[in-house]
Amino acid sequence: MKRKASHTDLLAASAPQGGDNTVTLPYTPGQWEPIVVPYADSIPFGETIQLYTNAITFTAHTITKLSTLAFRRFWTKPDIKPERVTRSDGARKKIILDASINDAKPPTDSKTSTTKKSSTDPKTSTTNNSPTDSKTSTTNNLLTYSKSLTTKTTTAPIKRDLLGRPLPYEDVYTRWWKHMDKYKNRPKNRHNENVRIAETGRCRFYYPGDENDDAMNSTIEDIIFDIDTGEDQDAEVEEVKRTYTQDEIDERIHAIVFDTTDYWPPVCEGDELDINNTHDDVEDYTADFDLDEEVQSCDDEVIVKTDQYDMIAQEEQVSKETVVKYLSFGQNGQVQTVKAILDDFDDPHALIERGQGKPLIPELTDEDYDILQVALDGTDNGSIELELVEGKLTTHDFKTLLPDLFNGNKLAWLNDNIINEYLSLLVEAEKARLGFTHTRNGSAPPVHAFASQWYTSMRNNPDSVTRWATRKNLGQGQFLDARLILIPICDQSHWRLIAIKPQDRLVEYYDSLNGEGDRYFLHVIEFLKKVLGREYSKGQWDFRNRPSVPQENNSDCGVFTCLNALCLLRQIDVSYLEACAEPGMTEPRCRLAVTLLKGQAIEF
């Protein structure tokens, strides 16, 4: 409650007047794989659950999420045995949550049975794999989905931004769906195409030109001409311009370019998804589990065993009945659903409070909000260019971190100053915790973060980077004494993280879009050769692409990079990030801002 009050205070300071367009969305975006949510609502714990999804993000992420879900629920690593995790685009994936226990007899109320019916629908359509059928089922799915949208409208909470305003793009999105209705009988036209691509979360197409181009300035022509569908594109442009007002078009472009991934409706069967999506993350994941690589059918099956009630009872020193009752049924005798647990998921601290150490992102205190407020007041909500952190960070930098508050570009892309400064504060905090102080020609630091210009310099002038290392007592053999060397990299408008663990002779790559780090590994090898000289031995070093909790829009990779670094510094699994992952990452961004303004990290 306290914290919310502070939110309101901030709101009072900078919210625009008269924003009363409260449009309710059918589901809370970003909670989970949205495709799963409609079904998840109806799934009682205590029986075997089958979730069908054709969400294209059914990847390591989904499984991690399920796993974390079960972990939070049962305080132990669930026994996950994905028997087959294979990928074929557009195919349905089946997830089986095996939560069967003897004691639990979930009541079969009407709600359960109706929704069960709906969850069998996809199953039947799964069996139809002929291409002709898939087209019709595309529209059917759309219809089913839009129906489920309307029926659920009342239950959905309004998503608000940091300032407590209803997010404006929800309105845009609702309109977007209305537009979709108009076109849903034309499955191959470009409007579907746009949605389809937007749905994949790879909005690359809508960033015309290079990284320096301003996506804000996209025009409807940019969008329509970006994809050649063989139709008359001029006519298409004309039609759009005739049908919608300029404002509507602008809103829609904004929705496509910036916010689509926040609202991620299911991709329909028959959709071809080939937008630079290599699915390497899935392969990595399957490799970890040593899975049968054969593609047997379109169905992918994951079994998550959550039969852990005995253990919880023992740990909590309560009777098993209590556990069963508590876990299987809600307070009013209602079935505790996966959805309910998902709601629980939204509280990032719940898991951690159960003896898992400090939260990844400590909640902002009143004092923290005051610090933020002072910065906001001082810069008149971002309109005055000031040095907010002396010699280091200015209003301009904070605009990239908290664009809503500092009136920055809606893209909300973090810049190098924010990333570098935050990482160095984290590193300083960790070094202080370990009692390390830097002395000239002294011992190597246990942890270090190179500036993100490392990559640029490695490409242009590798020798200079060797000096960077020497300067930090990381030259030659000393390098191998360090536990963790972090290198944030900004390449192609995307932040990623290299983590070198010299003691383990291991180099890891973390990418919230789960791309591959091979091209960066090449530079790391060159760097290692230069720094280690003759001590570098090729066979000793291992290079790994690690799965990262994925970002849920096209803005947050910088925040994910920072938080992955935080997990690594704290030596906790990067899947911890799951607990605070959401589109926009508002809370983590605020925490970053406060840490930067304070000049001191308390994230340890």
Add this chain to the structure above:
Amino acid sequence: MSDNGSPSNMQKPEDAGQSEHLNIKVTDNNNEVFFKIKRTTQLKKLMDAFCDRQGKNPASVRFLFDGARVQPTDNPESLDMQDGDTLEVHQEQIGGGC
């Protein structure tokens, strides 16, 4: 007693042992500009001069020396710079994940 904040052209000659002036190269990998400055001259002067000469907005560039961002109030002495050392100039990087 530190003269860290005082105007650069009024420094007392302190380090008798070392030569008073240093040659510092400033490069953004396209252009190289050489500056001859006193050991105690604030690097702000040099940074401003580089931006001025290259027509760059000071807000969009970062100066790095040996991997650490240079503060305008730093001077060659505080950074332990040697004759012939290089300041790297980098552009702002932004990323979001497209």
